[in-house]
Amino acid sequence: MTYEKESRERLIKRAKKEFLEKGFAKASLRSISSGAGLTTGAVYFFFKDKDGLFGAVVGPTLERITAIITEHYQAENDEDFTTYSHEKGDHDDIAERLIPALYEDYDAVLILLEKAAGSSYDGIADRMIALTEQFYERIAEKYAAVCPGKRVNRYMLHWFCHVQINAFTHLITHVSDEQTALREIRPVMDMLIEGWMNYILEDDI
Amino acid sequence: MTYEKESRERLIKRAKKEFLEKGFAKASLRSISSGAGLTTGAVYFFFKDKDGLFGAVVGPTLERITAIITEHYQAENDEDFTTYSHEKGDHDDIAERLIPALYEDYDAVLILLEKAAGSSYDGIADRMIALTEQFYERIAEKYAAVCPGKRVNRYMLHWFCHVQINAFTHLITHVSDEQTALREIRPVMDMLIEGWMNYILEDDI
Amino acid sequence: MTYEKESRERLIKRAKKEFLEKGFAKASLRSISSGAGLTTGAVYFFFKDKDGLFGAVVGPTLERITAIITEHYQAENDEDFTTYSHEKGDHDDIAERLIPALYEDYDAVLILLEKAAGSSYDGIADRMIALTEQFYERIAEKYAAVCPGKRVNRYMLHWFCHVQINAFTHLITHVSDEQTALREIRPVMDMLIEGWMNYILEDDI
């Protein structure tokens, strides 16, 4: 009876499918549980509630990704800015670490990014952006400090963070193959870095 | 007889408020109609259904914007590419035409971009992107034709369209004042044009 | 079609029956509405929610009763204590005003007193008692002031209020006929007044 005890797993699997198709809000527990050969009540045996089930689908993936990003910016923050490089290809590492993580559970990431409305994971991309912005702010200020007559353009800074995160959500939304993704992201990153160097500061009148 | 129109208008006004606050899916017709001093039935007198009401809120604005974009790219497409310029500031015209259109009915645009989930207008940004992409494809091909050893990077092309549209949705989401918007968009456009010139083509191996 | 439009009334009637039989918490909206020849949704057309329906059953009656009691104690409070009498029969007025009010909607009172658990009307008897206590406190203090060597026994005071209110709930619970009620309550009131005069104060050691 290998089939036994997998109920929880079957529930998560079905939920993933349903969330992907309909999004959190429109997904039906009835449909999920019956799809898993169980009743609604079973969901509440294994999970706290609908949101808890969503968390089971999406939580581990989110943790993995958050860890990578936090760690990355943490490291970048500790670095000495004078030795900080903004040449093309220098920042492939983050992409090369992030992309495998994103593609490890492709569907979960997609759900997290586009189907979480109504759940407690809603607006996760915005939270990512906010996280990114925190770190970039400090770096930008350091940069401005060594560029006389320049100051940080706050709007550009925020937009940059936005575009950067979006670059990844766009990638995962449009490229389902990890290898292709790793190749396609390169020019994107290059362009973003070049743009960052040239447009994050504005003239200090 | 002006009274006739008034109810319809009041309904639209209230609906706009409700859609903005709760999004299409979570908006309640009961709440909308009672907010307009009418009953649910009234909605079905004036509009086909919930989606029809949404269309009334958002449709005219969408048409105006679509027209501007279509027209703009149409013109660009007719242009002789050899005389086509990609210097900074050259493309301020589109921003300068689009932004007033976007800010003319600020709320409607916001709803269209972020609150349409569940309605037939869902994913409008993606449709805008698709529209944009059609035109950019031809231009990019012309560009490639005059650059020996180069070919169009399809992924970058698509991403560009994405970022370009997003630049506007980001703007409207974060800047509520039109004048500020006109100022903030400039470096964004500059950076995008520069990026376009340098990253839309890749080496043709 | 006299039958039309009575739906609301039918709903209230059925609800009254159901609340009486099962109490608020165990009453089922399904059962109530289907008993009225309607669907659950109909309940939500006419009332805010289950508690709202309960309020429709019980609210008017409660207001009537509260008004009588408040008014009575208000009057008693304004009276000069020296002329305040505690002879048997002197306080028949309150009973004679309250009992008709209680028997006007017998079932509603019963529900209010014994079947409100879980609703917002829960513990109404206790609230009545608290109300009563407020007024009695002042009177008892005045009484103590003119009785040297005596002080108010707080516990007895509270218990008295309790018994007094209970006298009425007991009455309505056990006597369904108003005329009988008016007769039976008399010795009860007499005994309570006599008790009040002799037991509300204790020796001030």
Added chain:
Amino acid sequence: MTYEKESRERLIKRAKKEFLEKGFAKASLRSISSGAGLTTGAVYFFFKDKDGLFGAVVGPTLERITAIITEHYQAENDEDFTTYSHEKGDHDDIAERLIPALYEDYDAVLILLEKAAGSSYDGIADRMIALTEQFYERIAEKYAAVCPGKRVNRYMLHWFCHVQINAFTHLITHVSDEQTALREIRPVMDMLIEGWMNYILEDDI
């Protein structure tokens, strides 16, 4: 093997807590059993069902109390009425026997009196009253027999039983300390006895 009993005991302990807080109907077996470090199934191993568990919490206490009351009234009934005294203080014995019994398992009594709704122990106070009434009836008849021109006022008789039982439930509900309870009950009993002597009979027209 002490371990065996322990689980059962833990279950009862937790159940007592839960019933006290939420009442029988709203108490959750899941919550009780998990609070006892066990699962729902365990409840059904030790007890027949939810009501059985309730009985285990409350039954022994109820039996103890019922025994005391029955015994007391039995004795009173056997007594010769002519020697039966109704002086103040004469009936302190029942209070002095009952109160310790009530306070021996304070929580259980509280649950029995106020949290049994929905269980088979619902309305236990009324059953107590009925029990009391049986005994009082006979005594009252004997009393009437020696008072020419008088007859038993049935309503007053019933009400008296009610008030008498309520005196104890009120006590336990408002006074958590046994010593205080023993003191506070005295004037209450005194008043009840005096009332009994004067109001239980009415003129026999």
Added chain:
DNA sequence: TATGAATGAGTCTTCATTCAT
């Protein structure tokens, strides 16, 4: 030109209970 009434299918959630192991 609307309303008021009502439906019906659906939502998530809770719970006592069962039973194989």
Added chain:
DNA sequence: TATGAATGAAGACTCATTCAT
């Protein structure tokens, strides 16, 4: 001596939609 899994029926509530008037 329990557990863990699961059921099934019920709970309150929401809502877009319909339609006679």
